[in-house]
Amino acid sequence: MANHLWRWCKYGNHRAHLRWIGHKGMTDGDRARRFDALISSLVTCHTMVRSPTYQRIEEISEELQNNRAVVDGVPVTRLPRSTIHDLLNRPRRRSLRWELVVSFWATLRRHAEDKRIDTSTMCSLAELERHYQAADIPPVEQARHDVQPAAADTDTQSGNGLPTNLPSWSPSGPNSHLPGGNRQRAVGPRFIAELQARNRDAPWRRYQDVVPDWFELFLMLEPELSEARTYAPLRIPSLLQTGEYARRTIAHELPELSEDDLARKVELRLLRQELIHRPEPLKVWAIIHERVLRDNVGSPPVWRAQIRHLIGLSGRPNITIQVITEKDANAALADGPLTVMRFPESHLDDMVFLEQRDHGLYLTGKHDVAYFSKLFASLIVKALPPEESHRFLQRLL
Template sequence: MASEEGVRPVTEVVKALRHNRHIADNPSYETIGRVSHMLAARKTLVYGVQVEGIPRSTANDLLRGKRVRGPIKLWQVLSLGATLRWIADQNDQLDADAMIPIPELRRLYYGAEQREPSASAGGKTAARPRHHWPPAGPPPSIGPVEAVPGAPGMSREREQATERLLDDARRRGSDAWWSAYEGVVPEWLAAYLTLEREAQEIRVYAPYRIPELLQTREYARHTIREDMPGLDRKTVARLVKLRMRRQELLRRSDSPEYWAVVNVRALQRGTVPPDVLRAQLKHLLTMANFRNIEVQFIKDEAARDVICPRPITIMRFAEGGYLDMVFVQHPDHGIYHYRNTDVAYFSLCHGTLAVRAIQPFEMVRTLLKALDRL
């Protein structure tokens, strides 16, 4: 077992573990405890980690970011990470390759500079290569996705099923819930509007604006006019109404889990009138009370080398047999991704952003500071 050195900075470790639990389909703390003890009893080596049993209460404390008895130990972090990876590997419906790898969990544990200690007190700092777009591989802050012999991968059948799901959504335009707005919905957005209503989980990165599902009416009106200045008043009103109807999704009894990472640039005034932005920020404070909604803010310099500055949405569906669907939105078109490698890449990017972002419990404080600056 590795030696520990007092209390470590654990904020990024907790967020990384929470991301991995999400990818593993949110197993219960009881399941995590039972599986970890089973792996420990069998002396199973999981991705180079000799798993030790994790009590259910300890798993709960670690994943919720609560203070545990004494400092968090490296073996706890690695055993929990390995247990979550083992759980995900048993279900070929899950995209286990989108998890933050075990070596990265170790580096996060040893500090923000990603210093890996040697047997002595020395260590080396991993260099971070410059990120390029389009992506040639996973983001540099995470490191290469581990290729482990025998690890189950995503099947071609699931890619084909997801492609059929997208094609079906495109054909259902005239029968979709938004068909009354067909005249103002661009063709490239139609399938997304259909699939958004059917998603069980929605993960978002918003690089410069508040996400559309969290916008107030006036903020939506302002952004629509800014993006499409040539529209007449009636068309703008219909688009605003459509956006408000989309938001009903988050208030349903069976609402999806919604997780947004928002660049702090969205909290700055820019061209948004101060009264409109003030009302928008207060609205976000209200949305913070929704159990199914989680919002994190990230500084621009922390997000810049992770992913292109475009709104990204990752949708997961309740029915088995599908990969997640990724939608990258541009001003005048949208791109859908459903290939295994693409989905794994964007999931890793969202996980990296979440790790680097301000913790969710800091959301209210961040918003109050932004309101004070107005």
């Protein structure tokens, strides 16, 4: 399982990192002004084809994606309404993915064709690419080269002992069952370079001094996800913690922290929780070990407040919480959390993050991801159903 594994860790004075790709030498002001040109071109294109609604653009792009349609050489990715809003209204706070830019352009062209609108007044794909590159974003490839057949993966998963009749959650994306559905793009250096560009001024950067090197990639990936499935054998997942619970668990794990650094780590953890409350919230499916829920972290009042917090969160449509008992938990995952990460773009493969105390493992290989996705699915079957887990939490109080 090592051929598609990235490891960020620190041993003594030796560090291993993914190699970052980026451009330097441009001021924030210059970058913002050049990025405005891209946004302006997209707004002009939208206006020239009579300003279809965000909902209509989403519907057209979804149909094109489902049919694996190619418009003027561009394979189209579904565009949620929130993404369309970002494409037309967010010129400075974060970068824009090239595949989303060209999918928006191609969707507008298809809309114009359907309505018999002249497309000669729209900007060209080459013009968009010039604006994109001028914004100091990592080099662009044509979108039709963005989606490549997955490389052969020689890993095997025979003999893992996992059941086969598990809840379906394809690790390859929603189109993997279609002919040619293996045309996903693995998360790799180019995608990581795009992440770096989008995270230059990300809110978590204010806390970079208290973030270990190996966790930076996770903080970049997390806001990009549409769904995160987490198995928590040691502590309640970070996105579901109260501030006081976070303070006590961090202090226990890192007793050498100063009071100021501890406070900053808690602030960062609470900042990340905005993801589950945003307009299109991150979906979280958490399977929590029973012993975690019975640990009062040295303060019964803090523990009770945390349990009540979980009960409240479990009623949200984007949050699923299951409790797993000691006898049903998987001993192979006793050392740290497992997170299976899914991106909203269907052509991006899922990714797995295995967290340990002083390092993290990022797995992208097809069979690696399939193995841990199936492992998580087996825990879904073994754990108490969500309704019964809700009642379990209530009985704890």
